[in-house]
Structures are given as structure tokens and as C-alpha cells.
Amino acid sequence: MRWTLKPKPDPSTVEHLQEALGVEKPIASLLVQRGIETFEEAKKFFRPSLEDLHDPFLMKDMEAAVSRIELALQKGENIMVFGDYDVDGTTSVALVSSYLKRIYPNVATYIPDRYEEGYGVSYKGIDFAADNDISLIIALDCGIKAIEKVAYASEKGIDFVICDHHRPGAEIPKAVAVLDPKREDCEYPYKELCGCGVGFKLLQALNQKRGEPFGVLIPYLDLVATAIGADIVPVTGENRILAYHGLQVINVAPRAGIGAILEQVKKEQLTLTDVVFIVAPRINAAGRMKHGLHAVNLLTEEDSVQAKIFAAEIEEYNTSRRETDKVITEEALAQIDELCEQERKTTVVYRETWHKGVIGIVASRLTETYYRPTLVFTRSGEKLAASARSVSGFDVYDALEGCSEFIEQFGGHKYAAGLTLLSDQYENFKKKFEEVVSATIDPRLLTPEIQIDAEIELGDITDKFYRILKQFAPFGPGNMSPVFMSKNLRDTGYARCVGGDDKHLKARFYQKGNDRSFGAIGFDLGKKCELVSEGKKVKAAYSIEENEFQGNITLQLNLKGIEVN
Template sequence: MRWTLKPKPDTITVSTLSDKLGVGLPVARLLVQRGINTFEEARKFFRPELADLHDPFLMKDMDLAVERIEKALENGENIMVYGDYDVDGTTSVALMATFLRSRYPNVATYIPDRYEEGYGVSYQGIDFAADNDISLIIALDCGIKAIEKVAYAKEKGIDFIICDHHRPGSEIPKAIAVLDPKREDCKYPYDELCGCGVGFKLIQAIVRKNEEPEDILLPYLDLVATAIGADIVPITGENRILAYHGLHVINVAPRKGIKSILGDRKQVTITDLVFIVAPRINAAGRMKHGLHAVDLLTEEDELVVKGFAEEIETFNTDRKSTDKIITEEAKKQILELQEEERLTTVVYNENWHKGVIGIVASRLTETWYRPTLVFTKSGEKLAASARSVKGFDVYEALDGCREYIEQFGGHKYAAGLTLLESEYENFKRKFEEVVSASIDRKLLTPEISIDAELELKDITPKFYRILKQFAPFGPGNMSPVFLSRGLTDTGYGKCVGGDKTHLKCQVRQYENGPAFDVIGFNLGDKLDLIKAGKKFDAVYSLDENTWNGNTSIQLKLKDIRESV
């Protein structure tokens, strides 16, 4: 692991902010590092307000989108809400469909089949709309590259409104309205919204145009927060406001579908959404069909919700066992082909389940820490999920291989593509060439980014209480990571867990200083570094541990090394 300590922020700014807020210097340093330099910026950070959301009409084409929807409602048209089969797509469809149905009955939902139709807007979906006298499709979390599909729909008398957040190509579809803050000609002040976030801005615009109270939008924020967490967008700016209030909705009055997944869990965090809710919503589209997730998220009847939740739990169990088997097969393939020396990981098996190749790509990236692609057969073509390492843009790398690709799309760290089987070897060679020519070799070693060096004596209940208010955490506002040097184990160090892979100990920095419990998951092999009173440096985050009714602050290790 590479330990990278962030530069110390300006001392005078830190000191001034510390005085104004009445907080210690360690807290003030963390705030300044996050770009928070004034009392007003700190107020907005700690108390995000819905009133600070941007005017939705600042987004290009928003007026056209609202006008077209109002026209559809006035004329009694049939509307179809169309979305991708992942968490961002299904929450977007649930949000838009629920909102429109609250004021109008003729609203259908459509999620493409991952296996029959693939990602994004499909010809089958448009044909379904035409067969059912649907004249307006609102596409969410997809559509920004659907040039031919939108033209095809137009020939059939169907209009499109696109709400997307992926990077556009060189051409924008000729839809009635294309809402995408990443459009070069869009001057919207924040371009990191997820697909569900763009959908939320559209319903906010409708409410604002009708001069309705905007608090009627609050019940939709649980869906937006779930999508923000699952889609790994930065939790800054508007996303922070939406996630903060969405978590509040989930903790106070969640929709029945989300509650059925979370059970009686209290004080739900973004982490819970990412690791508990999102995999289950995703499992529907991976193992069966994304509409199962939409049904769960829109149903009001508790008995029906219970049935949907049990069904989705089964999908998730199947997904876990499938991805475990495929991950092992992929690792074996890499070792047999002796490809560990390559700067990329590209594997293929025509029988791998298309629904889990993205998860497998993530697991392989964790193991070999290389830009990774996992391919499987999809109809007559090959489909792949791509994952990257921190700091490397895999979308740009794929763009450099486009001569061999049929279709691709996505983000800096995650993308998808299809190609002809005959081009697989050519693509594999070219991808290695492009990555080798452009990647900084140090990015191939995992990095721990450290916010600040900290003395253990500074870890007080007040310090931790303020730290918790930095949440919700995520990209752009990660949970703070600290470095403390010259620690010693108080004599309780041992390996724990069923397979003894975790490290547990208690540490002090100075002889009479405070002692803290420490847990280091998967760090059991470093036990020798802390034995016999050896001094060591530790990188960690802070959390709480409750044992026998007592709650204390503990250090959650990321890595340790011998003190110099």
C-alpha cells in the first residue's frame, strides 16, 4: 500500500476557522482540506438545506421537458417511464412513475431485459410503446447516446424526454428535451448528479412551475439517496444536500420497499445503502428482471411488499453464489495464462452470467489492482464490464480502442461495452497498449489517502461527535483517515475471527496517554509488527464499538508498518 499524506492546509485559515466555529484545530484542518474556509461554508456543510438546491430551470431543456409533460397530461396521452436495470435506473423509474401517477393515471413503467435487450434504450421498448399507444417516453439514467433509437421512435410518432448523467458523444439525440448536466452546452452549476438526481430535478421543476410547496418532494428523497450511494457519485454540492435529507427520510419515514430490506436497522447511513439496499435492488436486474425492483420500490401494500422483498432476497443469494464461482474461475484463468505481468486484466468465458460480470471485475481489480474487463457471450456478440483503479480513466482508455468496439458507455471508473467475438483478441491487445502508454505506474499500487496526522490524545468524545457530523460520507467527502506514529500494543494483540485473519489489539502512543481498542480486518498477518513492544505507525479511521452495553471509540485499521 502507498501511504499518501495530504498537504497541510494554510495555518492562518485553519486557525481563523477554528476560532469562528469554536472547534479544535484538528477539526478545522479537516474542514479546510474539504474546501470549507468560512463560517457560512461550514454552516452549509453541517446543515445542508433543501433551499440551497439550484433552480432546476438552469438545466438546459428543462423548460421544454416540463412543457411536454404538461401537454401529455392535458391531452390524456399515455406516458412510459423507461430506465436502466441497475439501482440508479430502477430508483429513477420508481421516482418518476410514483410522482406522475400521483396526479395522472396513464403511466406505464419499462425496464429493458439485461439479456434480451441489453443496456439503455432498446428497439423492443420503443415497439412496446408503439403497440400500446404510448406517445411520450421519459428515459432515465440512459438515452444520451440513443441517436438512432430516438429517431426510430419519432418515425412511430413517439416523443422522448431524456434524463441522463453519462457523458454525451459528439452528437445529442434529437429528443424533445435532453436533460444532462454533462452536456457541454448545459450551464447547470453542478454536473455530478446521478440519473435519479436528474429525474428529481425534473419533478422539482414541475412542482415549481405549478407553484406547489416543494416539501411534497421530500418522500422521493429516499430513492435519490439510495441512487447516490449505489452509483458512487461525489457526495458534494447538491448530492450532499439530497443524500443528507434522503437519509433523514429513510430514518424517519422510509417507503415500505426500502424498509423491508433494512428491517429494524437504526441510524441508517450511506454505507448501509451501498452494502445492504443496493445489492438487493441490483440483484433483481442481474438475476431476473429490473421491474421486480421497481415493483418493490413503488408498492404500498405491506403484505405484497413482504413477498417482493423475499423474492429479491432469493435473487441476491443466487447472485452471491454465482459471482463467487465466476470470480474463482476468472482468477484461475489469469493464473493459467500467466498474465499477472500485464498492466491490464482481461478475461472471457462464454458461459459466465452476464448479470454478475461487473461484480467479478470489481473483485479482480481488488486482487490484482489493474484496469479490468470481464467478458461473456451476449447473443451474437461479447459483452463486458470494465472497472478501473483510482486515478485512471477507463472510459478514456476504451475510447482509445473504439475501432474494435461496437458500443460502449459509462464513467471514469466503471463502463460497459459490446464487441464482435472476432475482435476480442485485437481489442485485448489494443487495450493493453493504450493502458501501458497512458497509465502512471504508481497507480498500480493501492493508495491510502491520509487526511492528517493525529495524536491519540486529540481523539476525544467531542472530536468524534463533530466528526460524525461530516457524514454522509462518499466520494469527494470520504470518512477521514488518520495517521498516528510510534504506537505500542498494551499486550492484548492477537488474531481473531473464524480463520484468524483479523488483527485485534489495544494501543497507546505515550506511556500515560489514552489507550484505544483497535480492529484491523484482514490484517492478521501483521501481528508480528506489534509484538514484544515494537513501535509501529498506523493508518485508520474512527468508529464506535458497543460491547456489553458500553460504547467506545475504536480505531479501524487500514494498514500498519514498523516505526522508523
């Protein structure tokens, strides 16, 4: 692991903010590191306000999108809400369809079948619209590259409003409106919305045009927060405001479907991290193992009894997903060993029988193991389909662009993408991908990094310090839970290995000159147990969390790494 200590912020700015807020120096330093330098900026950070959301009409084509939807409502047209089968897509469809159905009856929903239709806007979906006299499709979390499909729909008299957040290609589809803050000609101030976030901006604009109060939209924010967490977009700016208020909805008045999931796992107060690891995988499991419409049905169901039935079905899909993912990960790791490819800068594996629904998860697991840009391929009809995952700091989307001569189609983000290619191009692509990555990646990025916000003393960790730290949430990319480093730590004699195969480390650390000691847990750090129990001075990188045991809540260190001092 590379330990990287972030640069210390300007001391005078820290001192000024410390005085203005009446907080300890470490807190002021953390805020300045996050670009917060004044009392007013700190107030907005700690109390994210819906009033600070941007005007939705600043987004390119928003006026055209709203006008076309209003026209459809006036003329009594049939509208289809179309979205991808992952969490961002299904929450987007649930969001927009349930809002429209509140004011208008002629609304259908459509999620493509992952196996028959693949990712994004599909010809089958357009044909379904044509067969059912649907003249307007609102596409969510997809569509930015659907040039031919939008043209095909147009020939059938079907208009498109596209709400996407993926990076556009050289050409924009000729839809009635294309909402995507990543368009080069879009001057919308915040570029990092997820697909559901773009859908929410459309509803905000429509709601505004209809003269309805913003409060009408608040119950839908749980869907937006779920998508923000699941799609791993930055938790900054508008995303942080939407996630903050969406979590309040989840924790105070969750919709029936989310409430049914939480009841199954016996969880009450959720953080954004809980949403990522508890709610999102279950919603995703429907599209991975069965069909994404099951997730939409769960998220739009208003009857709590029926929601529990849907949630139980999805729990079965999730159990099946976990078992499948485990088997395929083991097979993929064995394939890497067999091919003796550990020295490559990339991981590319393929087996035609692998389940298409879980190759993205497997790619993530392989990235964790070998820490390099990774692609997992399987057969999809006559072609091969792959999920790509990257390491921190490396843009896998750009790398795929460098291999485009061998790819049929691809799309995605910096750290996650999907693609299809012809089977006879697999070896050519694999070779080219290795060449492109080898030529462009900084070798340091192939070693996992612990980014440390600040070095502190154990004595700095007080109850007040932690109370303020908790208010930095919701955490996620761009606003990660702070990681600290402390030196000259010794174990009190408590250190031991725990868990199966002694995989984890438990210890209690003290620091000379400080009268407090803290319990610590180090997941996957069992191999460091001997180092700690020998009584050597160590330095530790950790985040701070609450630990509840037998009704007592104490602060503990969640270890990220330990080294000899």
C-alpha cells in the same frame, strides 16, 4: 500500499476557522481541506439545506422537458417511464412514475431485460410503446447515446425526454429534451448528479411549474439517496444535500419496500455506507438475476404486507447472486493464473458461460485483487458484453475511447463502464486495451493508496472530537470518512489474529505521553499480527468508529494499514 499524506492546509485559514467555530485544530484542518473556510460555509456543510438546491431550470432543455410533459398531461397522452435495470435506473423509474401517477393515471413503466435487450434504450421498448399507443417516453439513467433509437421512435410518432448523467458522445440525440449536466452546452452548476438525481431535478421543475410546495417531493428523497450511494457519485454539493435529507427519510419514514428490506436484515439507523452495502445490492439483484421490474415493484409498493413478499423474493435473488458471483470470481482468478498474465497492466478475462448479471461485481473483485483496470467479458447473444472497472485516478472510459475501433458500443463513467463487441474482435481489443493503458497510466496508480487526511496524536481523539466528526457524514467520494495517521504506537499486549484463517487483526494501542489507549480492528491485516505483538513501535493509518459490545459503546480505530515506525 502507498501512504499519501494530504498537504497541510494554510495555517492562518485553519486558525481563523478554529476561532470562528470554537473547535479543535484537527477539525478545522479537515474542514479547510474540504474547501470550507468560513463560518457560513461550515454551517452549510454541517446543516445541508434543501433551500441551497439549484434552480432546475438552469439545466439545458429543462423548459422544453417540462412543457412536453405538461402537454401530455393536458392531451391525455400515454406516458412511458423507461430506465436501466441497475439501482440508479430502477430508483429513477420508481421516482418519476410514482410522482406522475399521483397526479395522472396514464403512466406505464418499462425496464429492459438485461439479457434480451441489453443496456439502455431498446428497440423492443420503443415497439412496446408504439403497440400501446404511448406517445411520450421519459428515459432515465440512459439515452444520451441513443441516436438511432430516438430517431426510430420519432418515425413511430413517439417523443423522448432524456434524463441522463453519462458522458455524451460527439452527437446528442434529437429528442424533445436532453437533460444531462455533462453536456458541453449545459451550464448547470453541479455536474455530478446521478441519473435519479437528474430525474429529481425534472420533478422539481415540474412541481415548481405546477405551483406545488417543495415539501411534496421530500418523501421521494430516499430513492435519490439510495441511487447516490449505489452509483458511487461524489457526495459533494447537491448530492450531499439530497443524500443527507434522503437518509433522514430512510431512517424516519422509509417507504414500504425499503422498510421491508431493513426489517429482513434487522437494521435501524442507516448511513450512506449501509445503503451501499445493504439496500443497493438487493435492489440490484432483481435486474442481475431476474428482471429490474421486480425492484420497481418493490420500491413503488405502498402496502407493507405485499412489500414484505416482494422483499423476500428479492432476498432470494440476492442469495443466488452472491453464490454465482463467488463461483465466477474463482474461475476468473484461475484463468488469470493459467494465462500467466500477472505482469500485465490490465486484466481482461472471458468465458462465454459467465452470468451477465454479475460480471460487474466480478470485475470489481478482480480489481481489488490485482489492482489494475479490469474487464470481464461474457457472451450476450451474437456478441460479447463486458463490464469495466478501474483503479483510483485512472479514467477507464477514456481508455475505451482509445480502443473504439474494435468496440460496437460503450458507455459509462471514469471508474465503471460497459461495452459490447463482436467475438472476432476480442483478441484485437484485448491487445489494444493493454497498449492504451500501458501508455497512459501512471505506474504509481497500480499500487493501492491510503490517503491520509492528517497526522494526529491519540490524545486528540476525544468524545467531542468524534461527535463533530460524525457530522461530516454522509460520506462518499469527494467527502470520504477522514483517515488519520498516528506514529510511535505500541500494543498493550492484547494483539491477536481473529476470523477464519486468522485473517484479521485485533489490538489495543497506546502512545507514550497520552493516557488513553484505543482498541483497533484491522480487516485483512492478520499478517501484521506478529509485527504488532512483538512490541515494536508502529505507525498506523485508521478511521475512527464506534464499537458496541455488551451494551457498551466505545471508540475504536478501524485500521487501514500498519508499518514499522
